[in-house]
Amino acid sequence: MFSADLFTHSTHGAAVRTVRPTTGTTLRNPVALLLAALVTVLGLLALSPAPAHAVSRPAAAATGLHIGNGRLLEGNGNDFVMRGVNHAHTWYPGETQSLADVKALGANTVRVVLSDGYRWSRNSPQDVAAVIQSCKANRLICVLEVHDTTGYGEDLAAGTLDHAADYWISLKDVLAGQEDYVIINIGNEPWGNTNPAGWTEPTVAAVKKLRAAGFQHTIMVDAPNWGQDWQGVMRANARTVYDADTTGNLLFSIHMYSVFDTAQEITDYLNAFVTAKLPLVIGEFGGPADQYGDPDEDTMMAAAEQLRLGYLAWSWSGNTDPVLDLAIDFDPARLSSWGRRIFHGANGIAATSREATVFGGTAPDTQAPTAPGTPTASGVSSTSVTLTWPAAGDNVGIAGYDVVRLNGTTETTAASTTTTTVTVSSLTADTAYTFAVYAKDAAGNRSPRSATVTVRTEKGTGTPGAGCSVRYRVSSEWPGGFQGEITIGNTGTAAISGWTLGFSFPNGQTISNMWGGTPTQNGASVTVAAASYTSTVPAGGSVTVGFTGSKSATNASPTAFTLNGAACTTV
Secondary structure (H helix, E strand, O other): OOOOOOOEEEOOEEEOOOOOOOHHHHHOOHHHHHHHHHHHHHHHHHOOOOOHHHHOOOOOOOOOOEEEOOEEEOOOOOEOOOEEEEEOOOOOOOOOOHHHHHHHOOOOEEEEEEOOOOOOOOOOHHHHHHHHHHHHHOOOEEEEEEOOOOOOOOOOOOOOHHHHHHHHHHOHHHHOOOOOOEEEEOOOOOOOOOOHHHHHHHHHHHHHHHHHOOOOOOEEEEOOOOOOOOOOHHHHHHHHHHHOOOOOOEEEEEEEOOOOOOHHHHHHHHHHHHHOOOOEEEEEEOOOOEOOEOOOHHHHHHHHHHHOOEEEEOOOOOOOOHHHOOEHHHOOOOEOHHHHHHHHOOOOHHHHOOOOHHHHOOOOOOOOOOOOOOOEEEOOOOOOEEEEOOOOOOOOOEEEEEEEEEEOOEEEEEEEEOOOEEEEOOOOOOOEEEEEEEEEEOOOOEOOOOOOEEEEOOOOOOOOOOOEEEEEEEEEEEOOEEEEEEEEEEOOOOOEEOOEEEEEOOOOOEEEEEEOEEEEEEOOEEEEEEOOOOOEEOOOOEEEEEEEEEOOOOOOOOOOEEEOOEEOEEO
16 A cells, blocks of 8 residues: 555555556456455465474574564564554655654554655665664564555556565665564565466565575565455465575565455454464554445454454555544644544554563563552533543553443453543443543553542433344354354434444353444343444444354354344344
């Protein structure tokens, strides 16, 4: 993906001035669909687990960040899971504050856009050295990528992976000794939709060229099909490409946009690599819907957290399509709805990011923050309340706060924030709630819980829940577990603002993780409070909640649902 002042942005990749043919259009061709399905099946076969000695091959002369048993590890063997964003440095070289701003919001990684000079102005060795130093100063792992390769084979302006490899070799003096801090992403989305099978050979050649030049860094390779691999070429050839790297320090990157608009597509793709013990990261992804579809970012983030895979959201700021800006005009105080989702939503950066231990030296931060002060409530309405509390203390610094809702001995996360105030929404009218707060630092240490505050929401007005429909669907199953989706439709004439869904499982199922809502389960009975980004359902519109759960042999669907206490039609 790219975006700059001179270019039109497409959520499937990029095009110069005009939007290129899209993967969304291609996928709607029946012949293409059949071929894509065939390649996907072949990809599954290619990614089936190899013999143990091949899968668990140790990295040769592992230096710094490296791959071990299908995982990205630090030099000390600590598992490292990327949680970060992309930053368009090559087009906005003056935005030098961005890395500090990203770090302050909790990120542990930043993917930095560079140019090898083929298409845009070449980033000099001095500039790249300054970027690396800024990453290290802000305690961020730095993924450096050449963007000029975007859409090669379909976009005539794109450069080759071989040209990008030569650029990295020209930077060898700058990159030497930075293996603990830097990952080299050879080229962004290095093949379009034209003959994507041509991706494999030049990818192998570029990796071998860098290894022959003496690079020991972890190398990241992007998929074809403008990064989305919808024809399964990277998936089918991942083992071949991985085995071509003599060090074993190779990391695959999938970009997830509108092609990945269902939970099944996302979980199938990610699990195929995990099962084969081939390292994978979501190197770019978007959430806002466009004319090609609506990416399922909730499943992307939930699945990445469940599988302990890294993700890097596109992008910090400066997109010509501003819907994908996480921060408006590079201002961290003006996060967009997309930015709030990434940093503060379920499975977001604030809640799941852990700083690389390399920045802690030989004595990583193990000291937890002190407990925050007792929260106070204000601005109480029928569906929301604002909570404020005295700040916690920490020997290094506070990274954020988690607000929890208490129901007896059960805690449910209600909100996350980097400040000492937050508004908790999607509450039920005339209901008592008890809240408390935890502080956390960048190393992932969590404070003792604060004292609690109990507040009762105001009585509601009108007839909330009138005119609703619910569609319940099991999207995938495995022994002892399953993944489901619940789509809540508003069939009324006015928007629903704030909702609580109620239903009962018929066969003892339990919810283990949910995105799009916050569940509370008592035996078979389940209530789900809306997340901030699903709380409003426009008239005629719908929102979707996804979850994973456990089950026994029988997994029948619930048959009745209520929304804010009113019965809904089951569809």
